[in-house]
Amino acid sequence: MHSKTFSRSKEHPQQQGAAIILLLVIVALITILLLSLIVLVDSENRSSKAFEESIAARNLSDYPTNLVIAQIREATDSDLGNRTWASQPGAIRTFGTQIDPSTGRAGLEKIYKLYSSPQMIEGATFDPTSEIPPENWTSLPDQFTDLNEPVLVEGLDSPEYVFPIIDPAALDFGVEGFQVEGAPGTTERQPVPMPTRWIYILEDGNFAVPDETTSGETKTTFSGGSAPSLENPIVGRIAFWTDDESSKVNINTASEGVVWDMPRANSHYDAYNFADKQPVQNEFQRFPGHPATTSLSPALRGWLGDDPATYYQLSPFVQNGGSFGGTQNVDQNTPPVELDSDRLFATIDEFAFDAGKISSGNREPSHPAISDEFLKATRFFLTAHSRAPDVTLFDTPKINLWPIQKEPEHRNAIDRLQAFCSEMRSADTRLPYYFQRSRVHDLSDSTAGHGSSQSPSEDYAAIPRNQELFSYLQGLTERDVPGFGQNFRSKYPDDRDQILTQIVDYCRSGLNTMAYGLPTEASAEGYVYSPPRTPGAQSGPLGEGQIIPLQIDDSRGFGRSITITEAALVLHPVAHEEDPDLDIRYPGKQGNHPLYRATEFKAFLMVEFFCASPGLPSWSPYLNITVKGMEKWSVAGRSLQLPAESTLVTHSPIGELPILNRVGKGHSCAHMNLLQPFFFMDEDDPPNNRRPKTRDMESFDPIRGYPWRSTGPVLAPTDVETAEFSGGPIEIEISSAADSDVSQTIRMDFPATTIPLPYVWSHFSNFDGSGKPTRDPEQVETSLRERIRRSGSNHWHEFLIRPGDTVRSMEAASAMKEGGDSLPGGDLRFFAARKEVPASWFTKGGAEGEYDDETRRFAHGLRNGDFWQYWGHFCSEERRDSGLDAINGDRHGNVRLRNPYFRSSSWKVGGSLLSGTSGYSGPEKKKLYRDAHPVVARGLTEALRRDGRPGDWDQGFGNTEDGAFINKPDESNASKKYWNWGGNYHSGGYFRRGNFDIDPDGNNHAPNRQIASAVQFGSLPTGIYSMRPWETLLFCPNPAGRVTDAGSEPQAEDHIGFSFPRDHLLLDLFWMPVTQPYAISEPFSTAGKVNMNYEILPFSYIHRRTAILSALESVSVIAIPEIALARHPYGCIKGGRDQAHRLEVRYGVSTDEETGTLRGFEKRFASGDVFRSPSEICEIYLVPEPVESRNPPAPAATPREYESMQDWWNEFRATGDNAREMPYNQLYPRLTTQSNVYRIHYRVQALTKARGTQPDVWDRELDSVASEFRGSSLVERYIDPNDPEIPDFADPATKDKPQSLSPHYRFRIIQKRRFAK
Amino acid sequence: MRDPIPNPPSRCGLTLIEVALSLAIAAMVLTILAGTLGSTVEFAAEGFDRFAMARISQTLSDENRMLDWNQLGTEIQDGEIFFFDERGRRLDSKSEEAVYAARLRLVDSPVLPGSVESDHLKRLMIEVSARGRAEDPFAALHPVRRFASLYTRMESVPSTSKGE
Structure with a gap:
């Protein structure tokens, strides 16, 4: 029985304690279930927290962008035109009208920093050197962060570091103008750090700036009114730096410039490269001053080499053709360059990859040399979005140089685009900011008269808007110039109106005088402003090209x-x-033969x-x-x-x-x-x-x-x-x-x-x-x-x-x-x-x-x-x-x-412009060869100003004589080659004295070929009524009368143009919109201009001179030594048809920052200052660089270096005023000191304070970074020309009530990029 | 034939000790779990709130960013309250579905580093309460989360604001 009981017991051992087991199982299951729930909830919670943190980081990422936009708006507010501003990478500076007599410029008012800084706005005491991050910034991680910190990316082949802003590989590829000198806290992995201050964000959105800490300290404290508290804790921090897109080369406008200039001498280059190889229609890369003459090669030469054709292949619209970059002769049969069908690039990536070529599902690079490295390394130097405002220093609309017909039906497509760029609309009223012409000669209508070109008054008296614009110019010239101080009315009290009239008439009668082959609504054949050249017109070709000078009150222009x-x-x-018995000596008399006395005589008058x-x-x-x-x-x-x-x-x-x-x-x-x-x-x-x-x-x-x-x-x-x-x-x-x-x-x-x-x-x-x-x-x-x-x-x-x-x-x-x-x-x-x-x-x-x-x-x-x-x-x-x-x-x-x-x-009927060359006999006469006698009053021995210093005169076109001219715009074309009796044929009539053929199809008609900028006004006299001869508007640093050395500020005694305000400030009242090959200019702005202020704040150890080098790449300087006026040893530079082109007078530009042209820029930056107006380029010496062995050697005593440039120029005193200013005409329209587009690079972190820690202390060992967001946003300020709020700046009713454009600017965010693995 | 010997029920069932022990263990574990469950539920609710509130703040922030600068002071009234359901979706008005309430506070420019104020910046404080059904969702006792957004003027400055 025991055994049975035992045995039973043995048979059912599991039955004992089964309940507890069962219970434990159930409990375990419940536990597991609950634990799962907890884990799930924890996971969900983490997820929601991550979401919240990402939202916080994203929200924080808007802070830098909004903050910078607010800074830009504040900085660019011109205070009704009483101050101006200049941008540079990292900052915008403002300047008033209080002049500093030692420089001729107004001192700094404020600097608005576009990078995170403990002091976002500073005053006149701003010291750029104090902005450079400290050497130990790496040990201050809660004060500084490196915006350019790379991230490790698992690449296809091997892991590699990717940099968000500057890839140091650019140094290896030899991007020109890029240097890093003395960067603080560099490492092998990071040779180009961009340490920027953290600004902490509190819960209520306020900013908090940490107190200074020492290296290695883990706690960062805050004090002052904006310190964090328990109620308003730290929730994040931001660091940012803003790049100025105009300091980069614009891939949508730049190509590879090849110099072209109107021939001005009998040199080899002028004859064979300029006259014979003129740019044809659409060959923008050779139009002086066109954005396409800004070259990509300084940035890309390391990859793409020197062949311009390579760059034309990459640039949108620009193509090789015509003169093929000045290598092939052209004539009337040379077809226009066919534009390609590229669209504009939205990003650098699009530039690098060919939209049309796809292999293996991937786009192919647009050039074999373009690689991933190329993209990374060039990002800091190229842009697709640079744009600069074209407004006056008074923050008002500039006047377009291109004259346009009043009646819309007499405007061709070019005119309409030009008008679009310089019109505002108020309600239904167009407000043109260009001078209009009353009537033209309609080529389709043989009964049409000669238009208003034959009237000295119609274009002014019959067009009220012209009167308003003239009054507008008068008003602007009566105001002290922002950024510089003083005004032109005071400078030229007797001649201000005369100068303005000359300017207006220069445009009216020197530009767009014929537009053959360009249909308008009224005429399929186009129009001409002056009487036509077409033989057979009913009125006959009488007075072809004649334009009667415009008169405005007592002042008068030159007309044609x-x-x-x-x-x-x-x-x-x-x-x-x-x-x-009459013994009168006469030429050729031989022997004693009689003469004949006149018993009757008559008189007639001849005029010269x-x-x-x-x-x-x-x-x-x-x-x-x-x-x-x-x-x-x-x-x-x-x-x-x-x-x-x-x-x-x-x-x-x-x-x-x-x-x-x-x-x-x-x-x-x-x-x-x-x-x-x-x-x-x-x-x-x-x-x-x-x-x-x-x-x-x-x-x-x-x-x-x-x-x-x-x-x-x-x-x-x-x-x-x-x-x-x-x-x-x-x-x-x-x-x-x-x-x-x-x-x-x-x-x-x-x-x-x-x-x-x-x-x-x-x-x-x-x-x-x-x-x-x-x-x-x-x-x-x-x-x-x-x-x-x-x-x-x-x-x-x-x-x-x-x-x-x-x-x-x-x-x-x-x-x-x-x-x-x-x-x-x-x-x-x-x-x-x-x-x-x-x-x-x-x-x-x-x-x-x-x-x-x-x-x-x-x-x-x-x-x-x-x-x-x-x-x-x-x-x-x-x-x-x-x-x-x-x-x-x-x-x-x-x-x-x-x-x-x-x-x-x-010699007998002429005179001389230069001392020592006027001799009628003896050694002097050999200094001025037969054809070189200038057009001056007979007997003049030297063109001297009233103060006795050498004055301003013009180089004649081609090989015609120099003289007192006004630098007429070139309206020639390549329609015919003319024999010059020296056995040489040259196109365009530059080496003849009066041959010209029209361009019947308008193949060479291009606004930007005719005029690049107002620098062309540089030969207009400034002393007509104050009786100061041989003085003209000054748009270069090296007038003939300058004595002051190049290293010093020029003085008023050197030229009245140097007295304050300097003449070049007149340039900023005018602009020439670029409408080809596409609307590069929009209303009151132009893409692709290069900022002269390339110094980077606060990273002044990073030098990015690339864009300015790109602008200088295709600039040519002409310098003519006195010896070139003689026949020997080179042949006369103004020699007639039989003079060989043995002398070369064209130079390139040395860009060295120590001895070359950039020395002038570096000096300005070294003094802690920047350029306030692009017209200040006219104060910078362009150091010539010989390009041909035919260049005469520079005098040994005057090294061709920046500081000795004035001495050098004294050896080339046969260079006319227009020739001295010509390179600035090529440069000025492509430069700016104000940008409309900025890229904001930022790094933001959402922060979490640990519980129980001091609220006004950031302890990096206890507190934590919840999330981080790195990226950039591209913002643009722009103006809507149809904004009904924009006033009419030329309205006479508001003449005494200054207004400005800055309040009417809007902002848009063009692009946002995230930088992440 | 002999009857099989029946199993005594006491030997085959659970002893009192077993039951007591099981109940004790179960009670202990369940007590522990119940305690955890409360915080878990609370934790979960917090997560939901966090998610919804972040979403609400983002929604409001984005919506207001679409407004013109001047509408920030007109379309958006200081202190205006909006209601949201449990998933953070906007409600037309306060209703039974309201779980969250958000109040907008328009604040002037933050003081820029360097103690400068800007005329072109505004802060929008978004306060979100999870007591959307309460009579006063923003009463002092109710927890409120605050989010700050920064706005700048993107449009032109009307002439009236320049005193022209």
Whole structure:
């Protein structure tokens, strides 16, 4: 039984304690269930916490962006135009109007930091050096964080570090201009740290700045009003730094620039590279000042090499073609460059990969050299989004340089885009900020008139908006310039309005004067503003290219017209008798043969014209020229029977004149048209077969005849060889033949004097050996009609004035002062600029004393600019002109002139711009070769300012002579090649004196080729009314009159342009929108400009000069030594057709930061300052870099280094003002000091304070970083031109109530990028 | 035939000791677990709240970021309260579904480092309470989470604000 019981017990052992087991199992299950629940809840909780932390981090990531935008908005608020701002990577500085006389600039007002800093805004005491992070920043992790800290990424091959901002690999690939010097706390892994301060964020959104701590300390304390507390704990921290996108190279606008400039000398480069290899349409990479001339190669050369074609392949729209980067000649048959169909890049990545090529599912690189490394290393140097505001320093709209027709139907596509860029809209009203032209010549309508170009007033008086804009400019020039101080009204009290009128008229009459082949709504053929060049138009091609100067009140522009710089009275015999007793010496006299006394003579008047805007296109005057007062003139008391008032209409197209048709007719040159009054266009001829005819010299018809002559013969007194010329005042009025308004009145007062009476000359071959005449004198001696007829095509010098004539003239004076009168000192621009030219500006013609010398037949300086200057000019000596000896005849060295004694050399009728080159004989004459005689008042020995220093004058185009010009915009094209008689053909008419063909299809019509910027105003005089000759607007640091060395601030004594405010600040009132190949300019902003302020704050140890190098890469400097004016040893730089191009005067630019151009930038930054305006580039010397072996060697005593640049330039004093300023015209429009686009790099951390820790202490051992967010955002400030709130800045009603654009700027975030593994 | 010997019930069932021990263990474990469960539930609720509140703050922050600068002071009234359901979805008005309430407080610019105020920054304080059904969800006793967002002016400055 026991056993059974036992056995039972053994059989059911599990039954004992089963309940507890069961219970335990259930409990275990419940426990497991509950634990699972706990784990799940914990997990969920962690997840929600992570979500919350990520939300917190994301929320924090908005802080830097918003904070920076607020800083930018505050900094760019111009306070109604009373302050300006300049941006740089990391900061924006503001400047008021209080000038610092030592620099000419206003001091710093405030600096708005765009990086996290304990003091986000500082005042004038800001010291950039104190901003550099300390060397021990790595041991202060709660004070500083490295925004450029790399992360380790598992790459395809091996792990690699990826940097968010700067990849040090850029140093290995040789990105030019990139240097890191003395970076604090570098490591092998991190050679380019960007330590930035943490700013702590409290729960209520306030900022807290930690107290300073020492290395290694784990606790960071806070004090002061914004310290964290238990109620307002720390919830996060942010660090950020903002890059200025305009300090990078824009991949959407840059390509690879290849220099092009209008030929200005007879150099090899000018002839073969510039004239023959002009950029054709769409070859933007060669248009001076176009953003496409900014080069990518300084950033990318390490990968892509030097071949420009590589860069064209990568750049959107830009393509190789046309001149193929200046390597192939072009002509009228060269097709425009075909633009590619690339779209604009949104990111650098798109630039690197070819959208069209996909292999293995991946995009292929756009170039074999482009790799992943390329992308990483170039990110710091390239951008797809840089854009800069184009507003004045007063924060108001700039004026567009491009003139546009008032009527929309007369605008072509280019005009419409230009208008779009510079218009605001108020309600339904367009508010243009460009000057408009009233009427154009419609090429489709042969009955159309010549438009408003022929009126001196219509474009101003008939367009109220133009009046408002002029008044707007007046208002701006009366305000102290922000950033610099002082105003132009005070600087130029007598000339401010004159300067403004010159500027307005420069644009009106120098730009867009013809737009052939570009359809408008009104005309499929386009329009021309000036009278057309198309032969056969009903009105005839009269006055082609002529534009009457604009007048605004008492001020006057230059237009494209002529003034008169000399009037010569010519007495010529009409009847004679033999007078064996008359002993008059004459040229070529041989033996003792008799002369012929004039029994009757007549008089006629010749005038010497002067055009202040020589250049292309060539043009013809179509003017009514009325001479009044000649009726009072008498000789020996006998009236010369000249009319009291007679009008001559210059009535022939110079280009068609049958004069010297093989070498050009001078209608591109300054002293043009001397012979034009002797021709007319017969409108009775069929329109398609009109050729100029010589006038009927017996008629007084203003068109067909010659009215400036005696109405009848004057009986010559007998028994005397001399007689009294009464002299007396005359008045000459000039007006367009298509408009009755008088454009200019010129007064002259011929002094009375004793003159030799005319006689009849006869060549010695007309006498036999005994002196007995075998033939009568030729008819040409007594018949004016015969003289015109005999002149034929090439012999005007010989026949128009004969040796027996008597000539007295009044010509432009070369003196600076005469009696009590101030004179223009030989600066002929004065004669063109004044509405009324006083008689005191003219002096007796001929060399000193000739006018009053009764033995001298000729006292004049008539200069014929229609011919090459080596042909000489009309009689001025009664003997062979020794000056002609130096001419050496034709290109073979033969004296080919048939009657050289009828001609005077250019020495005799010209003058000199440079001292020591004016000699008529002796060593000096060899310094100024025959064709190089400048266009100045005769007898001028040196172009000197009133203070005696060398003045401003212009280089003539091509190989034409230099002189007092206004730097006309180049409107030429490659439509024809012209032979220059030296065996060389060159395109565009630059090496001829008057050949030009239109561009019928508009293939070369490009606004940015015609004008790059307002720097082209640099030859406009500034002293027309204050009588300061040879002074023009100054847009370069090296005017001829500068004495101060390059290392010092220039002084007002060096040039009035340096006095405050400096002239270059006028540049910022104007802009030239870039509308090709796409709208690179938008309303009042332009993409791709490069910020001059490349210094990086606070990381001044990182040097990123790459973008400025890109801007300088294609800039060319021209420097002409005095020796180039002579024939030897290089050949004359202004030599005529037979001078070989042996000399090179073009240079590149040295960019070295120690000795080269960047030295000027570095000096500014080293002084703790920045550039306030891009126009300040005009204060920076561009250090030339020889590019050709033909460059003359630099003088040994003056090293080609920045600090000695002024001495260097003194060796190149034959360089004209426009040539000195030319490189700045290429640069200025591509530079900026203000950016509209910024990239904010940030690092934010959500923080969690440990429980029980002090709330105002951050203890990194106890407290924790909950989450982190790194990334960047790209923000842009922009303006909506249709914003109805934007006022009309030119509204006269608000003239005294300054307004500004800054409040109307908006911001947008273009892009956000997260930086994560 | 002999009847089988029946098992005494006391030998086959649970002894008192076993039952007592089991109950004691069960009671102890369940007590422990019950205690944990409470905090777990609370923990879970906290997580839900955290999630919902973060979402609410984000929603409000994003919504207000869409507003123009000037609407921040007009469309958004200082102290305005919004209600949300248990999943953080916005309700048109206070209702039975309301679990969370959020109050917006528009605060002037934070003082920038360097003791400077900016005219172009505003803070939006978002206070979120999990007592959405309470008469005053933001009464002092109720826990409230605070979130601060920073706003800047993206639009142009109207002429009236410049005194023009």
